[in-house]
Each structure stands twice: as C-alpha cells, then as structure tokens.
Amino acid sequence: MRRGKPYILAAALLLAVPVLAQNPAPQNNENHPAGVAGNAAGNTAPNTEPEAIPALPASEYKDAPASQEERITRKVRHLLVMRHAYSIWDWLAFRVNGNTVELLGDVYSGGLKRDAIEAVREIDGVDRVYDHIRLLTASPEDDRIRHEVADAIYSRGTLSRYSWSAMPSIHIIVSGGQVRLEGVVDNQPDKDAAALCAKGVSGVLQVTNNLRLEQD
Secondary structure (H helix, E strand, O other): OOOEHHHEHHHHHHHHHHHOOOOOOOOOHHHHHOOOOOOOOOOOOOOOOOOOEOOOOOOOOOOOOHHHHHHHHHHHHHHHHOOOOOOOOOEEEEEEEEEEEEEEEOOOHHHHHHHHHHHHOOOOOOOOOEEEEEOOOOOOOHHHHHHHHHHHHHHHOOOOHHOOOOOEEEEEEOOOOEEEEEEOOOOHHHHHHHHHHHOOOOOOOEEEEEEEEEEO
C-alpha cells in the first residue's frame, strides 16, 4: 500500500496539467505608469531601457555621420537644455530607443514639463514620446531649502565658479526636505564639498549626491 501513494500523486498531477495550461499567469502591468504620453492610444512603454542621458550641454560630437537614433539624441538634448524655464531647481533626462523618446526627471514648473514634451514631439523622426517627468509639489519649506542650499553651494569659494555660466552645472532638486544634487563638477573634492554644503542647511533630511565628474 505504501508504494501506491506516489502513483496516485503522479496521476493527479497529470490530470491537472491541462487545467494549468488553460489558465496562464496574469500579466503584470505595474511597469506601465499612468500618465504616459504618446502619439496613439494604447501605447506602452518600451521594453528595453537604454541609459538615461542628462539634459546637459554636450561636449563636441564625433565627426562620423550620425545614425537616426544619434541624431534624435542630439536634438532632444539640445532642445531640453534650451528650454527657457529650465533652471537649477529642475533636472531633465531622457532615453532614446529607435524613434521613441522617454522623458525623465523632476521639474519645479508645470509649464516646463509641458514645454519639454511638446518640443520633443516636434522633432523630425520621433514617433512616440513617453512622459515620466515628475512635477515637484509646491512647498514653502522646500522653497526655503532650495535657496539656502544654492546659497551654501554657490557662495563657497571652490564651488562658486560653477555659477558663472548661463546654466549653473549643479542642479538642486528638493522634495519633502530630501535634497538631490544633479549635474557635473570637475573633481571628487568638489562633489564632496557640494554635498557637505547641502547637509549643513537646516531642515534637510537627506542628501543624495548624483553629481557626475567631468571625465565620466
């Protein structure tokens, strides 16, 4: 009798196989955020995720002819950097996958968000634009932190030179007392110094230092 139990179990499993085959696992749609913008109904976000490209002034391009994707990348970068409302309180980035552009980042102004989306939609060769830009919540306390962190960073002797350009290269993103530093600096000591300045401001709960080094 003991030897009969495995055969009974095996038979039960064989009978269950057709039932399982008729009921596939449900698809997980959690990776398709609400509010995605595209040029047609029912678009879903791209499956592949190339590295996000920051909206910063680009170094000189290579002389070789650009592919369609490279051309779109250059144009998107240029258009985002040139938005008149783009400031040190905002951070824009993007991904290009073929003829699809995914916009990322955090902005202080809803007008900047709309302007960025519309500008990229007008690029020749772009078929779809996905909007993953987060609009920062208005807060008097966050506004105070923004300005005090900027004063602390850009008034420091070794860091003041980063404020000389029309678009200062250190961006300060604040949300609920959380500070994130984005942009480019020349070296690791400057990157560390910027984080220390931000941490010294009252009300700052945490500092995430995403500053890149110029050679990266």
